Structure formats: structure tokens, C-alpha cells
Amino acid sequence: MDSSKPYIRVENLKKYFSTKRGMLHAVDDVSxxxxxxxxxxxxxxxxxxxxTLGRCLIRLLDxxxxxxxxxxxxxxxxxxxxxxxxxxxxxxxxxxxxxxxDPYSCLNPRLSVWELIAxxxxxxxxxxxxxxxxxxxxELMDTVGLAERLENSYPHExxxxxxxxxxxxxxxxxxxxxIVLDEPVSALDVCIQAQILxxxxxLQKEFNYTYVFISHNLSVVRHVSDxxxxxxxxxxxxxxxxxxxxxxxLHPYTQALLSAIPLAKLxxxxxxIILEGDVPSPIEPPDACRFAGRCRYAQEVCxxxxxxxxxxxxxxxxxxxxxxxxxx
Amino acid sequence: MTNDLMLDIRDxxxxxxxxxxxxxxxxxxxxxxxxxxxxGFVGETGAGKTTTALGVMRLIPNPPGKIKSGEILxxxxxxxxxxxxxxxxxxGAKIAMIFQDPMTSLNPVMTVDKQIAEMxxxxxxxxxxEALKQAGDMLxxxxxxxxxxxxxxxxxxxxxxxxxxxxxxxxxxxxLLIADEPTTALDVTIQAQVLELMxxxxxxxxxxxxxxxxxxxxxxDICDKVAIMYAGRVVEYAxxxxxxxxxLHPYTIGLFKSxxxxxxxxxxxxxxxxxxxxxxxxxxxCAFHPRCSMAEERCAKERPQMCELEPGHFVACPxxxxxxxxxxxxxxxxx
Amino acid sequence: xxxxxxxxxxxxxxxxxxxKHRGPFMEVLxxxxxxxxxMFGLAIIAxxxxxxxxxxxxxxxxxxxxxxxxxxxxxxxxxxxxxxxxGRDILSRLIYGARVSLQxxxxxxxxxxxxGGMLGAVSGYYSGWLDNSxxxxxxxxxxxxxxxxxxxxxxxxxxxxxxxxxxxGISAVPTYxxxxxxxxxxxxxxxxxxxARSVGSSDLRIILKHxxxxxxxxxxxxxxxxxxxxxxxxxxxxxxxxxxxxxxPEWGAMLSGGRQYIRDYPHMTLYPGLAIMFTILALNxxxxxxxxxxxxxxxx
Numbered sequence: 001m002d003s004s005k006p007y008i009r010v011e012n013l014k015k016y017f018s019t020k021r022g023m024l025h026a027v028d029d030v031s032x033x034x035x036x037x038x039x040x041x042x043x044x045x046x047x048x049x050x051x052t053l054g055r056c057l058i059r060l061l062d063x064x065x066x067x068x069x070x071x072x073x074x075x076x077x078x079x080x081x082x083x084x085x086x087x088x089x090x091x092x093x094x095x096x097x098x099x100x101x102d103p104y105s106c107l108n109p110r111l112s113v114w115e116l117i118a119x120x121x122x123x124x125x126x127x128x129x130x131x132x133x134x135x136x137x138x139e140l141m142d143t144v145g146l147a148e149r150l151e152n153s154y155p156h157e158x159x160x161x162x163x164x165x166x167x168x169x170x171x172x173x174x175x176x177x178x179i180v181l182d183e184p185v186s187a188l189d190v191c192i193q194a195q196i197l198x199x200x201x202x203l204q205k206e207f208n209y210t211y212v213f214i215s216h217n218l219s220v221v222r223h224v225s226d227x228x229x230x231x232x233x234x235x236x237x238x239x240x241x242x243x244x245x246x247x248x249x250l251h252p253y254t255q256a257l258l259s260a261i262p263l264a265k266l267x268x269x270x271x272x273i274i275l276e277g278d279v280p281s282p283i284e285p286p287d288a289c290r291f292a293g294r295c296r297y298a299q300e301v302c303x304x305x306x307x308x309x310x311x312x313x314x315x316x317x318x319x320x321x322x323x324x325x326x327x328x
Numbered sequence: 329m330t331n332d333l334m335l336d337i338r339d340x341x342x343x344x345x346x347x348x349x350x351x352x353x354x355x356x357x358x359x360x361x362x363x364x365x366x367x368g369f370v371g372e373t374g375a376g377k378t379t380t381a382l383g384v385m386r387l388i389p390n391p392p393g394k395i396k397s398g399e400i401l402x403x404x405x406x407x408x409x410x411x412x413x414x415x416x417x418x419x420g421a422k423i424a425m426i427f428q429d430p431m432t433s434l435n436p437v438m439t440v441d442k443q444i445a446e447m448x449x450x451x452x453x454x455x456x457x458e459a460l461k462q463a464g465d466m467l468x469x470x471x472x473x474x475x476x477x478x479x480x481x482x483x484x485x486x487x488x489x490x491x492x493x494x495x496x497x498x499x500x501x502x503x504l505l506i507a508d509e510p511t512t513a514l515d516v517t518i519q520a521q522v523l524e525l526m527x528x529x530x531x532x533x534x535x536x537x538x539x540x541x542x543x544x545x546x547x548x549d550i551c552d553k554v555a556i557m558y559a560g561r562v563v564e565y566a567x568x569x570x571x572x573x574x575x576l577h578p579y580t581i582g583l584f585k586s587x588x589x590x591x592x593x594x595x596x597x598x599x600x601x602x603x604x605x606x607x608x609x610x611x612x613x614c615a616f617h618p619r620c621s622m623a624e625e626r627c628a629k630e631r632p633q634m635c636e637l638e639p640g641h642f643v644a645c646p647x648x649x650x651x652x653x654x655x656x657x658x659x660x661x662x663x
Numbered sequence: 664x665x666x667x668x669x670x671x672x673x674x675x676x677x678x679x680x681x682x683k684h685r686g687p688f689m690e691v692l693x694x695x696x697x698x699x700x701x702m703f704g705l706a707i708i709a710x711x712x713x714x715x716x717x718x719x720x721x722x723x724x725x726x727x728x729x730x731x732x733x734x735x736x737x738x739x740x741x742x743x744x745x746x747x748x749x750g751r752d753i754l755s756r757l758i759y760g761a762r763v764s765l766q767x768x769x770x771x772x773x774x775x776x777x778x779g780g781m782l783g784a785v786s787g788y789y790s791g792w793l794d795n796s797x798x799x800x801x802x803x804x805x806x807x808x809x810x811x812x813x814x815x816x817x818x819x820x821x822x823x824x825x826x827x828x829x830x831x832g833i834s835a836v837p838t839y840x841x842x843x844x845x846x847x848x849x850x851x852x853x854x855x856x857x858x859a860r861s862v863g864s865s866d867l868r869i870i871l872k873h874x875x876x877x878x879x880x881x882x883x884x885x886x887x888x889x890x891x892x893x894x895x896x897x898x899x900x901x902x903x904x905x906x907x908x909x910x911x912p913e914w915g916a917m918l919s920g921g922r923q924y925i926r927d928y929p930h931m932t933l934y935p936g937l938a939i940m941f942t943i944l945a946l947n948x949x950x951x952x953x954x955x956x957x958x959x960x961x962x963x
Contacts, residue, residue, distance in 0.1 A: 045515035060861055093863040106854040110876045120862035159603055160373075170862060189372040189542060189604075194586040194597040201596065216516065223588035223597070246590060260520035262545025264587055266572045274524055275517045278485040347697065 005071065006033035007210055008057070008178065009078070013066035015049070015056050022284040026052040027063075028234035031309070036071070036177075039204065039211040041225030041242065043218055043257070047279060049234040050214045051101075054180040057081070057212060058096040059089060070096070070178070094124060097171035101183035103163035107155040114151040116166055117141065120173040140169045145199060161192035168199070178210045185220060197224060218261050222246055227315075230254045233282055233290040236309055240316040250312055250323040253291045289320070297322055333401070334504055334536040335361040335384070340398035342376070342383050345391065349608040353379040355560035355615075357398070358634060361504075361553075366530060366537040368547030368568070370583075371557035374604055377540045380557075381506045384538075385425055386415045403503065421451040424497040428509040430489035434481040440492045441467065441477035447499045466495040469532075470525060487518035491525065498533060505533075508540045523549055544587065548572060556580045559605055559615035565634070566641035576643040578620045614645070622647045694956040701952020707945035715762040724752035726759040726912040735928050745930045747920065749910075753931065756912035757938050763913045764942065767828050767897040768890040774832030775893075776886060779839025786840065787847030788870055798844070801837040809834045813896055817905045827906045831896045835889055842885050846878030853877075880957035887950035891943040898939055914939050 015027040026049045034040050042050045055061040057068055059081050068081040073095070084092060100106035107116055117137050120126075127133035141148060144165040155163055164184060171179055181200065185193040201224065204211060215221045221228055221242075228245045230238040230253065238251040249255045256273040275294050289295070292302040301321055309319040337359040344351035354376040361367050371377050382388050384400055386407060400407040402423065410418070419425075427433045435443060444463035448454060454462070464474045470491040472484075481489055490510060497505060510526070511519040527550050530537060539551055547554055547568065554571045556564040556579065564577040575581050582600035602619045605611055611618055617627035624647055632644040643649070695701050714721060723743075724730075730750035738745045744753040786797040804812065816830035850856065851874060859869050898915025900906040907913035909920070914935045921931030 045517060058861070060857060090863050093861070098858075098861045100854050100858055102854055106858045108855045108859070108873050108877065119859065119864070123862055123864045123868065161603065167858070170858070174862070190583060190586045191372060191600045192603070194588075194599045197588070198596050198599060218516070219588045219590045222590055223594070243593075256517055260516045261590065262519070262523070262543055262549050263590070264544035264548055264572070264584060266548055266569060272520065272524070274520055278487060278518065279515075347694075 005075075007036040007038075007071050008034040009067075009069040010057070011067040011069070013053070013056060013068060013082075014064045015052050015061060016064045019283060024283050025049075025234045025285055026282060027056060028285070029066075029306075030231075030234075030236050031066075032229060032236060032239060034210060034212065036210055037204070037208045038226045039213055039224055041221035041228040042212055042214045042231060043216065043221050043228060044231035045216060045257075045279060047233075047282065048231040049282070050231050051182055053231070054098070054182050054212055054214050058098055058178070058180055059084075059092075060098065090124075094174040095176050096178045096180070097174065097176040098180040098182060099164075099167050099171050099184045102187050103160050103167055104155075104187065106167055107163055109155055112152050112154055113141075113146065113158075113166055116155070117169045117173060120170055124174060126174070136173070140173055143172065143203070144169045159192070160188050161195060164188065164192075164196055165199070168196075168203075172203070172207075175207075176209070179212075181211055181213045183215050184213075186215065186217065193220070200224065218258065230257065233279060233285060235290060235306070235319065236317075237291065237320070238318045239309065240318075244313075244316055248316075250316065250318040251291075251320045252295045252297055254318075332362050333360055334363045334365070334403065335359070335538075336399075336401040337380070337384070338399045338401070340380065340383060340400060341396040342379050342388060342393060343396050344393050351392075351607045352560050352610050353393075353607060354383065355610065356631075357557075357560065357562055359555055359562055359565070361536055361538065364534050364536060365553055366539060366551045368551035368554045369538055369540045369557065370542065370544060370547060370554060372542060372604060374607060375557040376560040376607075377557055378508055381425065381508055381538065381540055384504075384506065385419055385423060386410070386412075387419075417451070420447055420502070421500045422502055423504045423506065424500070424502040426490075426493055426497045426505070426507040426510045429513050430486060430493050431513070433493055434489060436481055439478050439480055440472075440484070440495075443492070444496050444499050447496050451500045462499070463495075466499050467492070469498075469529070470495045471521075485518075487514055487521055490514060490522055494522075494525070494529070498529060498535075501533060502535055505535050505537045506540070507537065509542070510539070511546065512541070512543075519546075526550060544584065556583070559610055560607065561615065561644065562634070563616065563632075563645070564641075564643045566638075566643075570638060570641045574638075574641075576637060576641065576648050577616075577645050578622050578647075579616050582619075691953075691956045695952050698952040698955065700948040701956070704945040704948030704950075704952065707941060708949060711761045711765060711942060711945075714758045715765050718759050718762055722752075722755035722758045724755040726751060726756045727910045735924070735931075737928070737930055744934045745928075747917070747931050748924060751910075753917075753934055756917060757914070757934060760912040760914045760917065760935070760938070761942075763824065763907055763911070764894050764897065764939075767824070767831065768894040770828045771831035771835065771893040771897070772886050772889045774829065775835035775839050775889065776882070778833070779836040779841075780843045780882070782836070783840040783843030783845075784847050784870060784875070787844040788851060788866070788874070790848075794844075797840070801840045804834075804837040805841075809892075810896060810899060813900060814903075814905060817900060822905050822908060824907060824911075827897055827900060830900070831893045834896070835893065838889070839882070839885065842881050843878065846881050847874055850874045850877045880954075883957065884950050884954040887946055887953055891946035891950070894939065894942060894946075 010030060010032050013027055013030045017024040017026055030053060042053065044050045052061060056063045063082045066082065069078040070081050071078050079092070081092065114137060117140055118133065121133055121136065127136065138148060141151065146162060146165050146169065150158070150162070155166070184200070185196050188196060197220065203209060213221060213224050225242050227240065228242050229236045230251065232253050238245065238249065238254045245254065246258065249258055256275045259270060259273045277294050280293055287305060289302040289307050292298040295302065307319045307321050309317045311317050312323050337357060340354055340357045342354040344353055357380060369377050379388065383395055384407065388395060395408060407415070441460055441463040444466050445456070445459035448459040448462050464477050467477050468474055472488060472491055481492070484492065511522050514522060523546065530550065539547065541547060551568055553567050555562045556577065558579050564571065564575070564580045571580070575584055585598040586600065588597060600619050605615055605618070613628040613630055614632045617623040620627065626646055630646065632646050634642045634644045635649045636642050637649060728751065730746070733742070733746050733750040734748055736742055736746040742752050742754065744757065746752055782797050786794040812834040813830040816833055817826055820826040820829065856869060856873055859873050897906055898918065901913045901915035902919040904919070907916050909916065917935040918932055921928070921935070925932050
């Protein structure tokens with residue numbers, strides 16, 4: 001497989017929802033690439049479109065326009081996930097998977113752990129042989145760290161961490177290549193969160209999964225990601241290798257976001273940038289920099305036309321007219 | 329010394345008696361809070377933080393909840409001996425509470441100024457007009473323009489709603505403010521706004537504050553003292569500097585390590601093995617000993633006492649305390 | 664690596680999963696058993712079902728055989744609940760009547776549930792014009808009083824047991840359609856439905872395996888209460904002569920038959936009245952108990 005070729009290429013992806021008050025631009029013209037075996041972190045505040053983007057990538061939602069090109073299994077050519085037929089999509093489901101945020105609502109309360117993990121295998125008729133399926137379920141439970149005796153338990157009997165392990169086992173059942181992790185640890189306590197993050201990390205090492213890790217928690221995203229994309233109101237405003245993003249943020253929004261992380265440390269010298277106001281409405285946004293209204297550097301030029309995502313230094317993209325010209 | 333204390337909780341035990349068993353939500357908790365101090369109350373889900381706060385407010389839902397024993401001395405008087413009528417006068421006026429979810433703690437069919445004015449009229453004998461004027465002042469204080477005072481809650485964003493909730497809580501100038509995860513439902517940048525506001529108001533109102541949170545970062549930002557709670561008990565209590573620079577309890581240390589650092593790369597996060605114990609079936613001795621890497625034989629037998637290991641730094645861990653044993657002056661509350 | 668944590672944990676941490684291990688169904692039964700009123704209701708229903716099934720064995724007399732020597736007898740050792748204007752044993756008629764009442768109650772609700780449930784499920788799952796048109800028809804039906812609707816249907820079809828059940832059933836269809844639609848709508852937006860789609864489940868599987876089992880709670884409760892109102896409705900129709908025809912025993916018809924003798928022989932109306940009352944009461948107790956037992960908010 002050619003490693004220089006991107007595993008996933010997203011081109012001008014848009015997802016609009018029609019609402020009573022007009023078109024809601026949930027994802028508005030987003031383009032990026034992900035390499036095989038990489039973790040791309042997707043951060044942003046609620047309503048910035050990160051979850052919608054994640055769902056469009058694996059076609060849990062139909063996009064309005066744009067392409068999501070997924071490299072074929074043989075490495076030759078690619079498939080546009082947004083265009084495939086329902087039948088092809090069923091095949092594709094085995095390669096692209098998702099882990100949901102809320103381990104309390106993403107599991108059917110009437111099914112046992114066993115039935116929950118078996119579901120993907122049954123739906124896709126993976127095994128004819130019952131014994132083989134049994135072996136596979138046991139193997140999956142072992143992989144995600146669920147003890148065998150839990151197989152007849154129901155979700156409500158288990159804690160959040162174990163439920164999330166079930167969710168992960170379900171997404172691994174079909175041997176996927178690409179997994180969208182939609183806030184997989186946000187509902188969990190820090191200790192359990194650390195256990196799940198370690199699990200996801202070791203799984204990636206073992207099976208070479210490609211992850212998109214969606215979260216609003218910047219320290220978690222930094223910990224798991226190779227590269228990070230920052231989203232604001234449906235657009236990517238900054239995209240860079242993780243260390244670079246944290247040490248040298250170029251977009252004023254990223255700077256404010258980073259400075260707002262509460263650090264569990266004393267005596268940290270840093271300037272707190274407190275953003276005024278709230279995120280504006282994503283319904284029929286004006287053709288301007290989406291952040292201009294809250295940006296302390298905003299000039300006249302920012303209010304006309306959306307600044308494009310441009311490469312400031314190798315691998316570091318940002319969508320700001322004044323990127324690099326601002327001091328932190 | 330005791331006169332300086334705003335709140336002195338002694339040996340508080342709160343149980344929930346459910347069909348499937350007794351939930352030991354708070355188990356012999358001791359906690360002290362001085363005047364004007366702000367205390368970060370840190371622990372995981374189910375540690376008993378909110379139950380303790382509701383206990384102080386005497387708002388434990390009964391049934392199934394029950395305060396089994398202990399004393400809650402507020403300005404020297406035991407709240408557990410107060411009548412319900414007396415408690416109603418204290419709630420809101422002297423002790424105010426901010427709840428986690430601003431979306432559900434406001435009445436959706438009442439304008440925000442009326443909601444603040446209602447609180448003021450409840451505890452002070454002022455005219456409607458005066459109450460509404462004060463409500464407007466409170467809104468301005470929390471950064472909401474006076475023009476918006478006649479708006480309904482749904483016209484505000486989440487962060488603004490939480491500001492309104494704060495305005496209601498502070499309307500009667502309470503001596504003690506209990507904030508239960510006030511920013512958990514908010515986005516990071518909005519959280520920063522609200523925390524900044526709370527810091528500002530803390531200075532202005534000189535109220536004592538208990539901030540319940542699971543986020544050690546927020547505590548580092550605005551608290552003076554920290555209490556770490558595990559399975560219904562306070563396991564470590566110290567001023568912020570001492571606790572952050574020199575955490576002593578193995579649970580506290582594990583908690584700090586579990587949070588990914590934004591300056592450092594680690595391949596694998598150090599984790600505390602296992603899960604929180606079932607509050608219906610707490611382990612004997614130290615509740616943390618089954619997960620503790622430092623546990624010794626005695627940890628499973630005796631319930632650890634709070635000991636002052638350094639001045640003002642209390643910890644409930646026999647291994648840490650070592651052979652020194654509890655110094656009589658260092659006991660927090662009674663055994 | 665993670666296994667070590669889980670296994671290590673197993674030894675030391677008391678485990679929720681180990682302590683109680685019941686499926687959702689057993690859990691509901693367990694909680695139901697704790698409510699004395701619900702158990703009382705269940706006992707009465709069980710008794711009625713028993714009577715209905717073994718009526719031939721239990722009933723001391725034939726329900727339709729006239730005995731003109733013993734007309735209008737008040738309760739005695741021979742006739743525990745007395746006899747009616749044709750000398751028929753009231754107890755026996757009540758026992759056989761239970762058969763008809765339960766049949767009407769359960770079958771009518773069954774009809775309402777199947778028709779209404781299907782309409783509601785389709786309406787809720789495929790929103791849009793289909794939903795709109797189905798629900799508007801239901802609205803029209805709902806705007807006609809249920810009893811009036813049933814009377815009209817029986818009047819059109821002619822009085823018989825079967826038509827009675829159809830009439831009572833159809834008149835209850837809109838209620839069930841609404842309830843099922845409501846719970847399907849709320850379940851449909853849950854994340855586990857999306858999770859099922861993400862692993863490739865078909866619409867049919869999602870409806871049958873995920874949506875319906877989770878929308879059962881309000882449906883079961885409504886059905887229990889619905890049986891009560893169907894029995895009442897059927898009794899009402901029989902009372903005005905549109906239901907079960909004489910000489911077949913039916914509680915409503917017995918009530919109606921005893922009406923003209925109520926001053927002299929009140930026992931003829933009292934016992935069928937009590938039978939209806941206790942049955943309805945029992946079903947309501949059971950329904951309330953089920954509602955509490957099925958309420959997930961009461962779960963620990």
C-alpha cells in the first residue's frame with residue numbers, strides 16, 4: 001500500500017440542515033486528509049459541527065455536497081463514501097465504524113452484553129457456524145477487557161466504563177479499518193477515561209486502525225492525536241500536527257481555546273484570553289470569517305469573504321487573514 | 329478558632345435506603361470551611377459530593393435518603409436540629425446553591441428579572457418595584473445588560489443562563505455559596521467566562537464557597553482549599569498549594585496522573601486499576617485499599633483517621649501517616 | 664493489558680453485575696411483586712381467568728337453564744347469589760359471564776393493539792406525509808365519543824359477540840395508534856438506534872428488535888387499562904341491547920335484565936355490578952402497578 005497516498009480524502013464537504021429559520025450550515029466546506037493508521041483529533045465547542053462531520057465521514061448522515069474518498073481495500077483507487085449505493089454501503093459498513101459518546105443511551109437496554117456484541121456479526125451474517133461466532137465474541141470481549149462472566153449482564157447493571165467497552169467491542173466486531181470516535185470518554189470519570197484512552201491506544205497499535213477522535217476536551221485530544229483540526233461554526237479554522245498546534249497556535253480562536261483549558265497545575269504563566277459573547281448562530285451565516293464577531297484582531301477585511309485554509313508552515317494550516325502576523 | 333468557622337461538618341453519614349439495599353452515599357464525613365474561604369470539593373461520580381451539598385441544604389430527598397448521624401454546624405448552629413421553617417429562611421438567604429444544569433434550574437415561563445426578584449422578596453421585606461430594581465442590578469453585576477431583564481430563559485444561551493442562576497444565588501448576599509459543577513454543562517470558552525465572573529464575585533461578596541467539581545483544573549483556578557472525596561469520605565484535605573505540590577493520598581496522586589498533561593507526551597496514561605466500590609457494599613477498612621498500590625494488611629482492617637501530616641494538610645491514609653499515628657491536635661472532628 | 668485490570672479488579676471490587684443478575688423482564692416482575700395492590704389485582708384477574716376456563720366444572724348450575732320453580736330467590740345455600748327472573752342461578756351466570764367479559768376485553772384490546780400499533784409504528788417510524796395522513800384519520804376517529812362509535816359500528820354490523828368485539832376494538836384503535844407512535848418517536852431518536860444503523864441493521868430489524876421492545880412499557884400499561892374500559896364498554900353495549908343477546912350470560916346484559924326488578928330484587932343487579940366493579944378495579948391496580956414497575960426512573 002502506498003503510504004504517501006491519503007487513506008481518506010475529504011473534499012469540500014458540506015452538510016446543511018433545513019430548519020424553519022433557514023439553512024443550518026452544520027458542516028460548511030471542509031477539506032482535509034487522513035493517513036492510514038493516523039489519529040486525527042477534531043476539537044470544537046458544542047454546535048461547531050464536529051459530530052455531524054464525523055457522521056458524514058461514515059455516511060450515518062448523507063452529506064449535502066462534497067466527497068469523502070476512502071482508499072479501497074487493495075490500495076488501488078478509492079470509493080466515494082457519499083455516493084455509494086445502499087448495497088455497497090452495507091459492505092462499506094464493515095470497514096468504517098463509530099463509537100458513540102454516551103455509553104448510557106447508545107446501547108439497547110433490552111439486550112444483553114452478548115447480544116449487543118453479536119449484533120454486528122448477525123446483521124452482516126458473518127458467521128454461519130455458531131461456535132465460530134461464540135469464539136469471536138469471546139475474543140472481542142477479551143480484546144476490550146470485558147470479563148467473560150459479564151456476557152449475560154444487561155447494560156444497566158454495568159458502569160459507564162464497561163458500557164463504553166461494549167460500544168468499542170461492537171465497533172471492532174467487523175474488523176474495521178477506520179473508526180470515528182465521537183466523544184468516547186466525555187461521559188466518563190477521569191480514572192475510567194484514562195483506562196479507555198489506554199485501551200483505544202493499544203488497539204490502534206495492534207490493529208493499525210485509523211481514528212478520527214472527536215472531543216471538546218483539548219488535553220484528551222492532545223494525548224491521543226497525531227494531528228488536530230480545530231472547528232468553529234462548521235469550518236476548520238486550524239489544522240496541524242499536535243505539538244505544533246499547542247505550542248504555536250496561529251488562529252485567534254485556537255489561541256483563546258487553548259488559554260481557556262483549566263490546568264491542574266499551579267504557577268502556570270499564561271495569558272487568559274476570555275472570549276466575549278457566544279458562538280453565533282449557524283443558520284445562514286454571512287460570507288465572512290465566522291469568528292470575526294468575537295475576534296480581538298478583527299479588521300474590515302475579515303467581514304468580507306471567508307478566509308481560506310492555507311498552509312502557513314509545512315503541515316500547519318490555518319484560516320485567518322492575519323495568521324503569523326499576530327503575536328500570540 | 330472555632331468561631332472563625334463558617335461550616336463545620338462532623339461525622340456526617342447519609343444513606344439512601346433503596347429496595348436493593350442501603351447506599352452508603354456519605355460515610356462519616358468531616359469537613360471545615362472558614363469565613364471567606366473557597367473550597368474545591370473534588371471526586372468522581374458517586375463519591376457523594378452532591379449528597380453532601382444537599383445534606384447541608386437539608387434537601388436530601390426522603391425517602392429514600394436519610395441523614396443517619398453527624399452535625400452540620402453553620403455559623404455555630406447545627407442545621408440538622410433546625411425546623412423546616414427555619415431551614416426555609418436559611419436556604420437562599422444564608423446558604424445558596426447553584427446547580428449543574430442551568431437549562432433546568434430556571435423556570436421557563438417566568439422572565440429572569442421576576443425570578444431574581446422572587447428570591448429577594450422571599451427573604452427581604454422590599455416592595456415589588458425595589459426587588460425588580462435590585463434584580464436588574466444583579467443582572468448587570470453578572471454581565472447581562474439591563475435591557476435584557478425582561479427576557480425569558482430560553483432567549484439566553486447556556487452561559488448566560490448560568491449567569492442568571494448565579495445572580496439568583498447571590499441576590500440575597502448569602503454567607504455560603506454551594507456551586508455544584510457550575511460549568512460542567514458549558515463549553516470551554518464559556519466556562520472560562522463564567523469562572524472569571526465567579527472569581528470576580530467571590531472577591532466582591534466575600535462569601536464562603538464550596539465548589540463541587542471533578543475537574544482539578546477548575547479548582548486550581550479559583551479555590552483556596554481542596555477536599556478530595558472518595559466513596560463517601562474525605563480522604564485528603566489541604567490548602568491548594570500544599571495539595572497540588574505535594575499530594576499525599578494514593579487516590580489523589582492517581583487522580584492527578586490520570587489527567588492527560590498538555591505539555592508532556594506519555595504513551596500510556598497511568599491508571600488507578602479497577603472501579604469505584606459499590607456504595608452498597610463498601611470494602612472494610614480504607615475504601616480505597618483494593619485499588620491502592622501502597623496498601624498494606626492493616627488497610628483492610630482499620631478505618632483510616634484524618635491526620636495532620638503537615639500543618640493544614642490532612643490525609644486519611646495509615647500508610648502515609650506511618651508510625652507517627654494521629655496527633656491529638658491534628659484530628660479533624662471526632663472519631 | 665486491559666484484561667489485567669479487569670481481572671485484577673474482579674478479585675477485589677465487589678461487582679454490580681455479580682450481585683443481581685436479572686433480565687429486564689424479570690426485573691419488572693420482581694418490582695411488580697413488591698406492590699400489594701398490583702398483586703391483589705393480579706390475583707383477581709387470575710381468579711377470573713380460572714373461572715372462565717373451568718366454568719363448566721365450577722359453576723353449580725347451567726347458566727341458561729330456566730327453573731320457574733325458583734324465580735327471584737334471594738341468596739341461599741342452594742343458590743349462593745340467588746336466582747333471576749327465570750330462576751337461573753346468578754353465580755353460574757356470573758361465572759360463565761366472566762368468560763364472555765374476558766374474551767371481549769382481551770380480544771377487543773388485541774384488535775385495537777394490532778391495528779393501532781401497526782398504524783402507530785408505521786406513522787412514527789416513517790414520518791412525513793404517511794404519518795400526517797394516518798394521524799389525521801385517527802384525530803377524526805378520536806373526535807367521536809368512543810361509545811357512540813362502538814354503537815354505530817354494532818348497529819351497522821348487527822349485534823353478536825364477534826361484532827361487539829370488533830366494535831369495541833375499532834373504537835379504541837386511535838388511542839393505541841397515538842401511544843405507539845409517541846413511544847416509537849421517542850425511541851427512534853435514541854442513540855442506540857443510530858448505533859444499530861451504524862453496524863448495518865435493516866429498518867425491519869430496527870423496528871422489531873430495537874424500537875418495539877423498548878416502547879412496550881406504555882403500551883402494556885395502556886392495554887391493561889384498556890381491557891378494563893373494553894369490558895365496561897361491552898357491558899354498556901349489552902346493557903342497551905346491542906351486545907350479547909339473551910339468554911347468553913353477560914354481566915352488562917344481566918345488569919340490564921335486573922334493572923326492572925331493582926326495587927324488589929336488588930341482588931339481581933348488585934352481583935353483576937360488583938363483578939364488573941372488581942374486575943375493573945383489579946385491572947386498574949394491575950395497570951398502575953405495571954406502570955410503576957416499568958418506569959425506568961425508579962431503577963436504581
